[in-house]
Amino acid sequence: MENADKALRTKMIQANEEIPFDDILIEYGEFGRYQKWIYSLLCLFILVTPAQALIMGFLSEDVDHWCKRAEWESIDCGRFGFNTSRQCDLGKRAVGIPWNYTDNDQTEKVYSSCTRYNTHGVEFSPDLDLDGYPVMPCDSGWKYGEVESGGTTLIKDFDAVCGQYYFVSLAQTLYFVGTGFGSIFIGVLSDRFGRRTVAFLCLVSTILSGVGLAFSPNIIMFLVLRCVVGVTNSGILYSTVVHANEIVGPSKRNWAGNVVWCFFAIGIMGLALLAYLIRNWRYLQLTVSVIPVLLLITWLTIPESPRWLLMRGRKKEAEDIIKRLARWNKVEIKESFNMDKVAAKSDEGGGLKRDLVELFRHPKLRCYTVNMMWQLFAVSSVYYGISLGTGSLEVNNYVAFAVSGAVDIPAAFFGIFAIEYWSRRPTYMFLVLLCGAVLLASGFLTPGVFKTVLAMVGKFAIAAAFNIIDLRGCEILPTVVR
Template sequence: MKFDDILTHLGEFGPYQKRIYVLACIPAISVAFQTLLPVFYLAIPDNRCAVPGLANDTYKSQGSAHDIIVNRTIPWERNDDGVSKLSECNVYTNFTAGNETQECTSWVYDKTTFTSTALAQFNIVCGNKGWRATSNSITFAGSLVGAIFLGLLSDLIGRKKTFFLSIFFHCASSISIAFAPNMVGFVALRFINGVSSTGVFMTSFVIGMELVGPSKRVLAGIVIELFWCLGLFILGALAYALRDWQHLQLAVSVPPVLMLLMWWFIPESARWLLSRGRDAEAEQIIRKAAEVNGVDLPPKIFDKSTLDVNQPRAKVWEMFTTPVLLIRTLVIFVNWFVVSMVYYGLGLNVQNLSGDIYLNFTIANIMETIAYALCIILLDRTGRKKLHCGSMMLGGIACLLTMFPVMYGDSSHAWITTTLSMIGKLGASAAFAIIYVFSAELFPTVVRSSGMGASSTFARVGGIISPYVADLGLLVGGDLKVALPLIVFGAVSVGAGLLSLLLPETLNRKLPETIDDAKVFGRTNSSTDYYLDTLEDTDIDKGSSSKKKESDKF
């Protein structure tokens, strides 16, 4: 009996699977915390140079005497918006106002929105502003390392051990970040956090999915994203209540330590145990599931064909052997790269938008939740191709339109840019969810695992680049500093969305199993050549890869 047949007999999403699935999804909340925390603790508050030698200097005026000292010490400059303000980077060379200035070495910060941020604590301002993008990029680089090495470790020592090892380092690094002594230590700890967060999300995703029946995997693969969204809503509320970055970091990092207690409730993957020849342990788990689900199992449930260990294999580079396969594979890789870059870039870009950062963050989370709900409703109705292309085009066009309120409007039209950015987030979130299912169905069975792994690598490279795009306005300045990142995200989204039209639809089609199947897949609509078959026959595991949001979403 094939393993998917066993799951169908058990009940594809019975009480036992639901219990394990929910437990496996809970860590996505903590991963969401750490992934989007930079929106708050890497924010750059309004600041100016501190008055040299004035111990009690503050950004807020302390009265006329304080204002006189500040004005004699700090020159006034025009910022990118043409507004005059006290210099962020220069002080006069002497205590009397003159023309000669020098770079300052200490700063004072506006504490209206944030009591403290990491960038303010480490004085990452002026010429050091690029450290913000670098810090985020290095974290996504950690996600890439984690995806590669922890994915291999998961196959070697098991899902459960890798899962809890990742949780341990995820919690340890998250807590340690709050006590980072300097920017170098802060970035190093965030790299470790990126590695471990990927391991947490990836293995939890796999543990949950490997006990879910074939027809429920699309649903389960998207529902975990709702746990991610729950984490973002909690983060927004805590960030609003705790304005000190270290307090916020600890508040979202200490409670997840309790996840280690799930060791006694989450079993090893029965599918992995079977692949390692540990049939007795796998059978014990399956029979426990049957007992909870109220299902009777035959005396013998496993045989040599259960996992198709003798199924012929192929290499992912065989997807480059013909023009059709080459174009199709490159289009898939480009879409993974773009959707990851845009999703994470728009998430980080919230801190650059006008208006209240907490409100903007919450609205973005609402849009993401709506996107996943729409995917659940529409994915099996409209098809993968139309929905993915439509999501990319919606998000891309919305981002491109931000150039008009910037070029032809004024500060009173800033809400238009924010609104368009939120629509862009909706499109990017939906596209990220769809591309998992779509590409898993396009790769033939014999290269599906390696094809999804290669796609995930491109997604993580997109994540590494996204912070620099999000901070383009900060690094370049000028009139388009707010819209420039959105214009870039919009242009690549539209381009990738149009390219996705080259891909064939997969809904209600018998999916390719071999390289030869993939060569002709999509060339005919004949029901005699392609027909709706059971998902068991395709041996597809639509949830075999992780999103994560480094993703991919880790």
């Protein structure tokens, strides 16, 4: 039967009869040498995207802080026996900052981070007892302890503490606001101007914005650029994933759609390594922003998606790519071959107009679209929530973060085989329920190794579910609005 189908496709192609685009890929190689080469290059774009998405946990490490007292800044601590400025700061904190014991045994003091005794008019002395003095908020800035990792943190550089601490969460929130905007806006641009063009424009924009983040003089500029990076970084990711799926034949799309996310996982592990080696937050941000410059040379190698070219009526360009594909794949193709009779109707939603609004005009496609949007929102929220929450597990953050990326690789391969045996819907439902169950159970555990294990099981499940729902979107939605 398979040989008969192949013979029929060959006859249609040679006769220049109208055929679906997928049949062209089946005839000249669904995942031959040419697609493997282009696919590998596109995966390098996926490799660099998680760094910008998940870097905030390493830029904003918590640091001990307490109120600065301007009236004591000019004190000569040497006459009190303090040999270093560090000893002097701790001595001032000991008497000038309210504190409480951390436990009933009264063995360890915890000093207030955001209040101080009102010491105006009070001369400093290590023997002062200010208990009972009025307490006031910090009014002269803050002093900082040592960062636990031995590096620097934007919290210290931007004074993002106490009433300003929300800036840290806001920076990550604005990134995802940019991602949401980018998935629509950049997606429309990708459908209009091409996967390749938009991916490279987004790459350049991400590099420039990322470098700007490293040199941000204040928190406002940092917040604005984080939002911009969210827009452009998501543009790289989604344009590239769609491009990678469009150059692969239908029987190989399951593999291609899942394996591509293994490179995202490797990018997560790479970020953990870079963060471990580079403890200065500005240098770390600069490094992850400059590395993608190397990808600019692939502009000369990566072609536009022939499926997109066909839908835009640029048949001659699509034809040249298919001929090149056939030569690389060592499949004979006649010089008379052309794309005039090739149609992409098999996956183009029955001739929908090239307009994003069409997704909501057709009842069945509207149902698919709304459902897909909800599923993607829910799954991505859990996925990134676990990825960004490894620091709260009270284990080594670098190791936990790397492991959270590593589990994405077996998750991708599990998705491949599970789809083949159980199909997409049952597999997806099982994974979502598994993730919910283990995360619910972990909520009753104290932070530690066992809770970390459950969190990683949840990450495995949600990563596999994410891959499946993303692949499903590429399969259902038409090329012009994919």
